[in-house]
Amino acid sequence: MTRQSHDQFAKQYLHELLSPTGLVQTSYDVASEVWQIDVWFVPTPTPSPARQSLGLLGQMASQTCIFEPFRNPPTPVEIRNCQLKSYSLHGELLRSARRDNNSLAAVELPFLWILSPSCSARIIKGFGAKEDLQNWSKGVYFLPELQKTALVAINQLPEVRNTLWLRVLGRGATQERAVAELAALPEGNSQHRQLLEILANWRINLQLNQNVNDEDKELIMNLSPAYLRWREETLQEGNLEGQRLMVESMLSLRFGAVDEELSQIITPLMQLSAADRTRLLLELSRSELLARFAEPSS
Structure with missing residues (x-):
């Protein structure tokens, strides 16, 4: 019950936050497979004050992207399944572009953000994920560049206003403090x-x-x-x-x-x-x- 209700809540919550800044689609079916993406977001061409007010979430939403929120830490298989959904969507978009005689650069393909209440050292090391503290917050781990994927360990995010909207999607004491805030x-x-x-x-x-x-x-x-x-x-x-x-x-x-x-x-x-x-x-x-x-x- 908790996991299902969290999935529904997370989709509705992210839709409410992101809709002023671009096109949001929840439970998007990827036609090539029986896959369903939780949240697919396409930002408006011009940055808006609404996006800036979202802090770290707004920084993530500066590009076309996919959000896959988890109530419990995802297993390696669940992370790979998220990537498979993402790559299936990439293939669908590229095929559609070819049919329309358009070109689609790699940078235009959606980036995958996996939102987890926590990430173990084993998961981070096993996927070769690393932080980019010069440009991003602590707790955001990027997989090798061409995979277009990052893991967000919500419990590791600094407890500042910039990360509030993401910390609400955490659990335990992290979520408790964020909701109170x-x-x-x-x-x-x-x-x-x-x-x-x-x-x-x-x-x-x-x-x-x-x-x-x-x-x-x-x-x-x-x-x-x-x-x-x-x-x-x-x-x-x-x-x-x-x-x-x-x-x-x-x-x-x-x-x-x-x-x-x-x-x-x-x-x-x-x-x-x-x-x-x-x-x-x-x-x-x-x-x-x-x-x-x-x-x-x-």
Whole structure:
């Protein structure tokens, strides 16, 4: 559950961060094989302030690239599979260029960024990866040049604002501190609010799962600062539409699509405190909720 939800979250999170700076495609199918790339990004021709604000992530996104985020450190086989997907896409792009009588330089082919919560010394040495501290942050390991691949050990990144957006994708204490840092940022734009909502929804999704394991519990705790900040802002603003969307999201995550019956209990649920509402949605079954909030027959 945790790995699947992390994959979905990471795609949505990176899409939100990168979309102001270029074209983002998630879950992109490579036609030549049954491969699916997590995030494929093509930057806009002109650098934008939005990209600069992303720090290290923005530096990575200065070129056409692929992002493959992992919840747990990838094995050598998983790293090679990422490369195979990348090279399959390279081949597809080159064939398409030839069909259109265009040329495609090697520098235009997507660069592969493998985002890992950590990287062992064995993995780094085994793939011949090395840091480039003159141009890049500590924790970014480049494979030999022609492989167009780098490993990012998120737990080794310096804990500075420049790396914040990537550290949120880490795990354990690294992620905990990063989420708290993000939640404490002043609300400067709508994107910040959207990121809080993405993190909050990830937490709600995990909490509504019936089979919460120890890893899920740790992740729920890590995401709590963002969830509380998002909920506080929603309630303080008296944003009824925001509250309605929050209740709809929780119902959808708990029971699937919100049908006509469930839609009728959204308003009475909104009238409860956030704590009571969450408790009921976690504890009661669909039939119990419908019975509790059913309108009395006339």
